[in-house]
Amino acid sequence: MDRMLVSSWFHLHSSVPLSYVQPPESRPGMVAVASGKIIPVVDLGLHDRDEILRHILKASEEYGFFQVINHGVSKELIEDTLNILKEFHGMSGEEKIRESSRDPNGSCKLYTSREINNNKDCIQFWRDTLRHFCPPSGDFMEFWPQKPARYREVVEKYTQELRKLGLKILEMLCEGLGLEPEYCCGGLSDSPVFLAHHYPPCPEPSLTLGTPKHRDPNLVTILLQEKDISALQVLKDGEWIAVEPIPYAFVVNIGLLLQIISNGRLIGAEHRVVTNSGTARTTVAYFIRPRNEMIIEPAKPLTISAATIYRSITFEDFLTIFMTKGPDIEPHLLL
Numbered sequence: 001m002d003r004m005l006v007s008s009w010f011h012l013h014s015s016v017p018l019s020y021v022q023p024p025e026s027r028p029g030m031v032a033v034a035s036g037k038i039i040p041v042v043d044l045g046l047h048d049r050d051e052i053l054r055h056i057l058k059a060s061e062e063y064g065f066f067q068v069i070n071h072g073v074s075k076e077l078i079e080d081t082l083n084i085l086k087e088f089h090g091m092s093g094e095e096k097i098r099e100s101s102r103d104p105n106g107s108c109k110l111y112t113s114r115e116i117n118n119n120k121d122c123i124q125f126w127r128d129t130l131r132h133f134c135p136p137s138g139d140f141m142e143f144w145p146q147k148p149a150r151y152r153e154v155v156e157k158y159t160q161e162l163r164k165l166g167l168k169i170l171e172m173l174c175e176g177l178g179l180e181p182e183y184c185c186g187g188l189s190d191s192p193v194f195l196a197h198h199y200p201p202c203p204e205p206s207l208t209l210g211t212p213k214h215r216d217p218n219l220v221t222i223l224l225q226e227k228d229i230s231a232l233q234v235l236k237d238g239e240w241i242a243v244e245p246i247p248y249a250f251v252v253n254i255g256l257l258l259q260i261i262s263n264g265r266l267i268g269a270e271h272r273v274v275t276n277s278g279t280a281r282t283t284v285a286y287f288i289r290p291r292n293e294m295i296i297e298p299a300k301p302l303t304i305s306a307a308t309i310y311r312s313i314t315f316e317d318f319l320t321i322f323m324t325k326g327p328d329i330e331p332h333l334l335l
């Protein structure tokens with residue numbers, strides 16, 4: 001496993017191993033990245049809540065992606081969190097594996113390339129990921145890494161703050177859709193997952209990807225990315241748009257589950273991560289997710305004047321399909 005982590009061996013190579021070379025149609029250069037286009041930026045500090053709500057709703061309907069500024073999470077906490085995770089990914093492979101393998105049931109784990117379909121015949125991706133549960137109850141925390149020394153303290157605080165921010169955004173989206181603001185606030189959102197991705201420098205960025213084109217298997221993702229490194233791209237109308245980092249901002253994107261709940265009004269947009277040869281990049285993703293037994297279906301009020309697009313499915317069944325179908329999941333969700 002140690003030798004499998006990209007961060008353990010990337011520095012030994014001056015070219016990309018064959019198993020990491022993407023087929024020509026998936027390579028970053030195949031479709032030009034749109035120049036001058038940006039995803040919407042929403043100022044959560046505005047006094048007029050209705051105006052914020054309209055911005056968020058419009059961005060989620062048109063792009064499925066936006067960045068938020070003045071979101072209330074402190075710069076210190078953001079820096080602490082990024083630094084702790086850079087430190088984590090900078091530890092030796094053995095240490096990283098030890099610190100992420102405490103739960104025999106796998107609620108905390110470290111993997112490379114991607115979580116699903118990851119046998120050695122698949123094309124690999126240029127990243128390592130630490131992933132663990134982070135429910136508001138505090139359960140599973142005994143399985144989190146204990147090294148770096150402040151890991152649990154910092155990540156606990158971070159996930160508490162992100163939960164508040166996430167619920168605020170979800171409440172506005174639900175209200176904007178014409179649902180009860182609290183529609184998503186219970187079992188649909190109380191089993192969040194924390195992911196810390198690490199993308200080492202790559203000798204041949206034009207041949208590889210850090211993360212393939214995908215939609216997120218959740219309601220909403222709130223992503224923290226490092227400043228100065230442009231790597232995340234969103235597909236809109238057949239064009240890739242770069243999500244340029246804004247210092248201390250969060251990137252928010254709609255996941256497949258909210259696309260289903262909104263009966264297709266909100267877009268779970270496709271996105272991917274490209275690599276670069278100069279600098280390692282660390283990102284922190286907070287996935288708002290339901291409990292396994294929750295039923296995911298279009299909200300009833302949204303199916304009165306519009307045809308129901310998606311079938312009802314438990315989150316557990318959704319995950320099973322997602323794990324096997326990957327990006328081709330959508331036809332399996334339709335009614």
Ligand code: OGA
Nearest residue numbers: 195197216232273283285
């Ligand atoms: C994800 C994701 C983007 C990034 O975690 O689903 O798309 O830049 N991450 O790490």
Ligand code: NI
Nearest residue numbers: 214215216271
């Ligand atoms: Ni994603």
